[in-house]
Structures are given as C-alpha cells and as structure tokens.
Amino acid sequence: MFLKANKIPEATITRLSVYSRVLQILEKNGTLRVSSEEIAQLMDGTAAQVRKDLAYFGEFGTRGIGYDVSGLNKNLMKVLGLNKGRNVAIVGAGRVGRSLALYSGFEKRGFRNLGIFDVEHSRVGGQVGELTVMSMNEIDDFVKEHNVQMGVVAVPAFYAQEVANCLIKAGVRSLLNFAPVSLVVPLGFPVRYVDLSILMETLSFYMGIEEQKEIERANRATKRSAI
C-alpha cells in the first residue's frame, strides 16, 4: 500500500506522530490549509524535513498551496495505524500501571486499555477505575480473547523480562516498557522504553556542561579585569 522506500528513519515516525497532533489542533481551530513551513514552526523543525518526512508515504500536498489539514491528518493516522483501534493491556498495578489505566487521553487516539494485571497476589482483585486487577495466570487467555496488541510492562525491573516473555508468548505485537532494563525480544519486535532515570541523568550531564561553561566565562572575565 504505502511505503515507497523501506528505509524510513525512526525519527521520521516519531515526528509523524507530532505532525498528526499539530494537525489535530489546527483542525480544531478551523484551519483548512497549512504549508510545511507553518507545520515546522508549530513543532521544532524545518520545512524541508516536514516535506521529506511526508514524502515517504505519498504526495499529500498541492504545489503552490500546501496541505489540506484534515486530509493530511487522516492520512497520517492511517499510516500510524490509528484508524483501526489498538487494544492494550497493562501489567503492574503499582503507581505507574494504575496512573496509566486511569488516564483516558489515549482513547481519543485509538488506544483502548482493556485490562490490568499484577504479579503480586495481594493486588489481584483490587479495583483500578472500572477494571479489576487480574492474575498473571489469566493473561494468556485474556490477550487471545480480547485481541490485545500492545503490552505495557510496569513492574519492577526484576520481573520485567519474565512479564515481557509472557506477553509475547500470549501474542501481543509490541511492548511499552517502564522498567529500567533492556528487554530481550525477538528480532524486529517493536519495543519502546520509558526510562526516567536515563532522562534525568542526561539532563544532569548537560547541566554540568553549562555549569562548566559558566566557570570558564567567569575565569575569562576575572583575567580580563586583572589586566
């Protein structure tokens, strides 16, 4: 269907999601047309990149005019597979898992959270919003029965690989992992990580760089004033 080349940068896919979000806002505001330049300004990006990204998937624009807002958004949603809904199950009824289960914002984008599970027996049977926490024994049947395509791993690092294995064996097609471990999965199996420690530590690094620059600036200033 789409996919003119099969070498699409991963960064492009990430931006596709952002484009779609921007277009949704424009659509709500009643904007009918946008140029690549305008889209670029609404995120951080360049017009050339917007055009190149979109061109991987088709010729959505009109030369001299720009892009039709709602038409382009429909196309991007389709490319991202958000037109057919995606079924999700969460494993881990701790703070992260519960927060996620209670958050309804994803449903607007086609994700339905159908179930929440936990490895700890003490949590099984508890309520999280409308859902009852289920046992890991039930997960295999549940995934198959409800066609769960995406598994969310929100358990302590120690259990993460085991939970991932269960989910994959049960038949999910992708994983979103909140545990700070890199999961071993079949080649090509889609996984994404949410790892706050890494993000915070990289921020810490860059703060250090800025601090250093300031010290250097200060040193230069005192040297100059000493002349």
Next chain:
Amino acid sequence: MFLKANKIPEATITRLSVYSRVLQILEKNGTLRVSSEEIAQLMDGTAAQVRKDLAYFGEFGTRGIGYDVSGLNKNLMKVLGLNKGRNVAIVGAGRVGRSLALYSGFEKRGFRNLGIFDVEHSRVGGQVGELTVMSMNEIDDFVKEHNVQMGVVAVPAFYAQEVANCLIKAGVRSLLNFAPVSLVVPLGFPVRYVDLSILMETLSFYMGIEEQKEIERANRATKRSAI
C-alpha cells in the same frame, strides 16, 4: 576537566547512564573487572561502541585487562554529575506529579525531590507523601532558596509553556516535561520529554509494518500453493 572533544553524540550520554546502571549491578554482584564486550552484552550494544563512548571522557580501562567495575562507575557518575546531588521540584500534583513525588528510586542516583506545586488552587495545601502541595506564587522563592536545579513539568498541555517559563525564570537549569507540547526555551537549555502518545503511536506504526509483512508472506504462500 574532562571532555576531550566538545562533539559528544547525545546518544552517547544516554548510554553512559545505562553503563552506569549495568556497572552498579555488577558491583553489587561482586564483579571486579569487565571488558567492553561484556558490558555490551548486558545492554544492547557493541563492544566498539562501549569503548568509543567511554573514550570521550578519559582512558578508564587497562589494555589486555578491561575496566575496573567500581572505578569506572565512579568516573561515570562524576561525568553525569551525580556525585553532587541534584535538587528537583515538581509542578503538577495530578497523577503523574504525585507518582513521581512518591517514587523514591531516584534518590539512590543523587536526585532529591524537594517540593511539589500546582496551578489549581483546589490542590494547594494537599499532602503528597511528606510534601504539601504549594501554590505557583511560591515557586520563585522556593527555587532560589533550595537551589532547585531541575524542574518537572507535569501539568496539562495548556499550562506547560507558562509553567516552564516560571521555572526557568526562577532559575532551574533543566526541565523534564510530561506535557505533549514542545517547549520554547533559551538556546542550549536542557529539556527532555516523556511523551507516551508518541511512543505508543510509533509502536502502532511498527505493528502495522509487521502486519503488512505477514499479509505479503501469506499472499506468497497461497500463490505458491496455487501453482
């Protein structure tokens, strides 16, 4: 001090954090030495990349032997700025902000969460663990008084930019943003995003690719059997 070149890939910094985590585990297990090859196997990576990453910051290894586990980890922690503690404040006492405030795991890595704030008056005064939710009016003084270096933005998208402006003006040196908007910040100001929608939508895309491949495989199979 360190920094032999000033062109260090951002991906390298991300991996630095992972190396440090791996080393911490090895240290706990009583392992004294590792090779770049072994480190690579414990995350997903190659030995060459491990060596190149580390070489940006110094010569930490011994040729023919490998790296001293705890020594290397100490060095990496220092590079990441985790030896001196980092003070954090959270804005937004919704689910995300509260989860984060209640999570104590970061303290082992040198991050101290000192305060939680909210834009909604109804939440001000509430308790989150040991902390009392403060009003946004108090944030400027608080940041200065407690030397808060990192601000966490955990408010709805609508308020995110405004909150970011407040935090930057008050003097924080970096931002971790959970709102699905790209923040406008001064040039070079460190920001990281946690954007679950983007992650889930990229997963959805790659699931679509796999689905397509399967359809193609199925088509080929039926064609072949039709001969």
Next chain:
DNA sequence: CAGTGTGAAGGGGTTCACAGCG
C-alpha cells in the same frame, strides 16, 4: 508565483580494523 517533491551534498554517529600497551 508560491510551495511541494526530490536528487545531491553535507554532517554526525556507528562500525571496522588495527596499532598500542599492559
């Protein structure tokens, strides 16, 4: 003429291969 679509150039990061050293 304005703005898309795209080949070509450029730049940044990863991989390779080996020199260097304990």
Next chain:
DNA sequence: CGCTGTGAACCCCTTCACACTG
C-alpha cells in the same frame, strides 16, 4: 597474548537547492 583506544571507512539522516506544478 588480550583488550583497550582510535583514525578511517561507512552509513544513515538531515539540509540544501532547485526543478516542477497547480
């Protein structure tokens, strides 16, 4: 001899510049 440290080759993504079209 083993494993690190590193210049060079390679590859992929981004940026540039312009041909093309409504």
